[in-house]
Amino acid sequence: xxxxxxxxxxxxxxxxxxxxxxxxxxxxxxxxxxxxxxxxxxxxxxxxxxxxxxxxxxxxxxxxxxxxxxxxxxxxxxxxxxxxxxxxxxxxxxxxxxxxxxx
Amino acid sequence: xxxxxxxxxxxxxxxxxxxxxxxxxxxxxxxxxxxxxxxxxxxxxxxxxxxxxxxxxxxxxxxxxxxxxxxxxxxxxxxxxxxxxxxxxxxxxxxxxxxxxxxxxxxxxxxxxxxxxxxxxxxxxxxxxxxxxxxxxxxxxxxxxxxxxxxxxxxxxxxxxxxxxxxxxxxxxxxxxxxxxxxxxxxxxxxxxxxxxxxxxxxxxxxxxxxxxxxxxxxxxxxxxxxxxxxxxxxxxxxxxxxxxxxxxxxxxxxxxxxxxxxxxxxxxxxxxxxxxxxxxxxxxxxxxxxxxxxxxxxxxxxxxxxxxxxxxxxxxxxxxxxxxxxxxxxxxxxxxxxxxxxxxxxxxxxxxxxxxxxxxxxxxxxxxxxxxxxxxxxxxxxxxxxxxxxxxxxxxxxxxxxxxxxxxxxxxxxxxxxxxxxxxxxxxxxxxxxxxxxxxxxxxxxxxxxxxxxxxxxxxxxxxxxxxxxxxx
Numbered sequence: 001x002x003x004x005x006x007x008x009x010x011x012x013x014x015x016x017x018x019x020x021x022x023x024x025x026x027x028x029x030x031x032x033x034x035x036x037x038x039x040x041x042x043x044x045x046x047x048x049x050x051x052x053x054x055x056x057x058x059x060x061x062x063x064x065x066x067x068x069x070x071x072x073x074x075x076x077x078x079x080x081x082x083x084x085x086x087x088x089x090x091x092x093x094x095x096x097x098x099x100x101x102x103x
Numbered sequence: 104x105x106x107x108x109x110x111x112x113x114x115x116x117x118x119x120x121x122x123x124x125x126x127x128x129x130x131x132x133x134x135x136x137x138x139x140x141x142x143x144x145x146x147x148x149x150x151x152x153x154x155x156x157x158x159x160x161x162x163x164x165x166x167x168x169x170x171x172x173x174x175x176x177x178x179x180x181x182x183x184x185x186x187x188x189x190x191x192x193x194x195x196x197x198x199x200x201x202x203x204x205x206x207x208x209x210x211x212x213x214x215x216x217x218x219x220x221x222x223x224x225x226x227x228x229x230x231x232x233x234x235x236x237x238x239x240x241x242x243x244x245x246x247x248x249x250x251x252x253x254x255x256x257x258x259x260x261x262x263x264x265x266x267x268x269x270x271x272x273x274x275x276x277x278x279x280x281x282x283x284x285x286x287x288x289x290x291x292x293x294x295x296x297x298x299x300x301x302x303x304x305x306x307x308x309x310x311x312x313x314x315x316x317x318x319x320x321x322x323x324x325x326x327x328x329x330x331x332x333x334x335x336x337x338x339x340x341x342x343x344x345x346x347x348x349x350x351x352x353x354x355x356x357x358x359x360x361x362x363x364x365x366x367x368x369x370x371x372x373x374x375x376x377x378x379x380x381x382x383x384x385x386x387x388x389x390x391x392x393x394x395x396x397x398x399x400x401x402x403x404x405x406x407x408x409x410x411x412x413x414x415x416x417x418x419x420x421x422x423x424x425x426x427x428x429x430x431x432x433x434x435x436x437x438x439x440x441x442x443x444x445x446x447x448x449x450x451x452x453x454x455x456x457x458x459x460x461x462x463x464x465x466x467x468x469x470x471x472x473x474x475x476x477x478x479x480x481x482x483x484x485x486x487x488x489x490x491x492x493x494x495x496x497x498x499x500x501x502x503x504x505x506x507x508x509x510x511x512x513x514x515x516x517x518x519x520x521x522x523x524x525x526x527x528x529x530x531x532x533x534x535x536x537x538x539x540x541x542x543x544x545x546x547x548x549x550x551x552x553x554x555x556x557x558x559x560x561x562x563x564x565x566x567x568x569x570x571x572x573x574x575x576x577x
Contacts, residue, residue: 006250006276009160013152030150035249043234043337050493054336056234057253058490060241061144062137062558063222065491065523066232076523076559080241083139096491096523 005039016086025090033079033090034060034067045069045079049095069093104209107133107183109435110199112190112377113218115143116168116421117413119175121216121428124450126178128436133183133210135190135201141175142168143220144240145421150249162247162272163308164421171425192555193381197408202560214408214435217378218428219415221371221392225528226261226478227486227496230332231367239269239368246272254364258341260284260329261368263472264309269368271312274319281360283316284327284343286350286369287472298467305422305464328478330357332365341365351477369474371418372531376557378404378411379550387546390469391417393531394550401434401451402427410435419465426458479535488536489529491522499533503540510534510549523559526551 005012005028013029020042027036034057037045044054045067058066062081070091071077079090109125111118114136122134134141140148146168155161161169175182188203199210223238230236235254239261242253246269256279259266270283299306316323326346333340345356373392379385383396383404395417402410410431413424430451437447482488484497494517502516510530513519519533520526530551538545556565 004252004255006246006252008277009156010250011154011156012250028150028152030152031249031251032150035150035245035251038245038253039251045234048493051487053232053487053493054234055232055490056237056337057241058232058237059223059225059528060238060244061222063524063527064225068523081138 016084018084018086018088018090020090021092027084031084033069033071033082033084033088036084037079037090044092046093046096065096068096104198104211106211106213107131108212108439109133109214109216109432110135110197110210110212111216111218112199113143113220113413113415114138114141114184114186115218115220115413115424116146116171117218117220117424117428118143118216119171119428120425121218121412121432122182123175123178124429124432125436126181128433128441129181130432130436130439130441131183132181133185133212135185135188135199137187137189139187141172141184141186144222144244146171147244147248148172149247153250165247167421189558189560190377191557191560193377194555200555205561205563207565212408214439215410216402216428216431216435217381217409217411217415218413218424219374219377219411221373221414221418222527223367224369224372224392224474225490225532226367226369226474227482227488227532228329228331229483229486230334230338232487232490233332233334233338234336235334235338235363236332236365236367239266239366240371242366243269243272246276250276252276252278253366254362255279256281256362257364257366258282258284258329258343258360258362259366259368260286260327260341260343261366261370262286262474263368263370264468265370266366266368267309267312267316269366270321271315274315274321280316280319280321281362282322282324282327282343284329285323285325286328286346286475286478288326288348289471290325295467295471298463302460302464328352329365329367338363338365346477348475349477350475352481369478370472371414373415373417374527375415375550376525376527376553378409378415380553380555380557381406381409383409383411385550387544388417389545390466390473391419392469393545400430400455402431403434418469419462423458423461423465426454426461430454430458476535476539479532480539482536488532489517489519489522489526491524491528492518492520494519494529496536499536500540503537508537508541508543508548510537510551513537514551520551525553525557 108131223240331342378396412427
């Protein structure tokens with residue numbers, strides 16, 4: 001799965017890296033974590049607690065909880081509403097209501 | 104806590120226009136926006152630090168939004184603009200409680216305009232919770248503001264003009280749109296033509312997008328809908344089929360297509376959390392998208408000093424939202440004594456006239472594209488309806504069969520709507536399911552009662568709040 005950034009006609013600012021489940025992911029300034037993940041082709045943000053199903057970005061506006069991840073140790077962070085910052089640590093989350101055990 | 108003259112919640116077209124009108128009359132305005140930038144969903148800004156090489160490639164609506172925000176910027180020193188501020192509750196006496204930088208702040212407003220906007224209507228089908236299935240709003244945002252494609256081979260499924268706009272954006276950005284499914288048959292649309300006439304610009308926009316899709320050879324399939332998304336960790340295939348005039352799937356017409364992304368755009372639902380929390384009386388209007396607050400002609404609710412403007416009052420688009428915001432603000436200026444009643448009615452009358460024309464157009468569109476029953480009647484039992492608590496259609500149908508027909512009863516028994524989204528996703532679907540099963544209008548089924556905090560916030564945010572009632576007790 002190769003999603004990607006739209007190249008035509010866009011100038012982006014500085015780039016940096018964040019860590020997602022231990023892997024380095026490229027980010028441009030101004031992108032949310034969700035955009036960086038989509039661009040890198042990583043779509044599963046969390047696994048549900050009961051049925052162990054994958055969830056990803058659905059509503060894209062901070063309502064549906066599909067994109068809840070553990071960011072810098074903080075669970076239930078909605079990555080579609082969270083700007084990526086240099087070296088931030090993002091982890092796939094398991095469950096919702098608990099402390100967000102990361103994978 | 105501090106007092107403000109006018110608090111406007113929501114920095115989309117309605118909120119921005121209200122702020123502009125109010126500040127022109129020297130009202131002390133506080134404009135509160137949840138996101139980091141003004142614009143709302145429709146006028147969402149390009150990501151910070153991004154630049155478009157050729158300004159002429161900017162979407163027309165984007166330019167409109169830029170102009171509107173620039174107009175507000177002229178008054179920047181006179182307006183208190185709170186960005187990244189999440190309103191999580193409104194308490195009696197118009198006490199607005201919000202979270203900013205991890206701290207709770209309380210504003211006591213003399214007048215309040217709620218401009219909460221709307222969100223994409225969730226429509227469940229097998230596989231709709233898989234990564235790779237997303238809403239038109241989410242996709243539009245990624246393409247327009249962060250310049251990321253949500254996928255490579257995309258199927259669009261839904262109804263209405265928003266998915267047309269999205270399809271055009273995706274094609275321009277270089278995505279492969281394998282097809283656009285429009286659930287409406289559109290064969291009766293000509294009946295609404297008289298209502299569409301006069302709004303040439305809006306009409307022309309639609310035709311332009313259609314032309315763009317034809318040039319890109321994107322098949323537009325009328326009377327078709329998504330049936331299933333297949334995949335394990337993400338979507339790899341879509342099944343779609345023909346639907347009848349009630350949007351029921353026509354058996355035997357199913358087709359498979361390899362895709363990595365399915366985007367659903369079945370119109371929008373008004374966000375009424377805050378108006379419901381305040382206790383504004385609500386009414387059910389399927390053509391306007393669902394539950395909406397009752398208002399007078401100046402956008403005033405029955406509660407003193409509380410006004411609502413924009414799509415949270417019914418899905419009528421950015422142009423209507425802007426005018427509603429202006430009306431509410433002018434009325435408030437008059438109530439607070441900044442302008443005379445004569446001046447207010449002089450300013451309002453051209454707005455009323457403009458609104459009539461716009462409304463005729465929007466209601467014709469809503470009539471053509473309003474969601475039909477069949478789509479929700481056929482959800483298989485194993486499909487998850489409540490995404491937070493993982494409750495299936497079968498579990499919900501079981502309690503309906505046991506006689507539970509009120510949305511809050513079903514919530515108590517099945518946990519639907521108890522998760523962090525507080526039923527924003529599932530409650531409208533469940534209401535339709537009850538209505539279908541019991542043959543009662545959705546208006547009688549009710550809506551889930553919102554409670555503060557209306558969005559998940561860190562506990563420390565609540566801990567720092569004391570209502571005026573508690574203070575009085577002390």
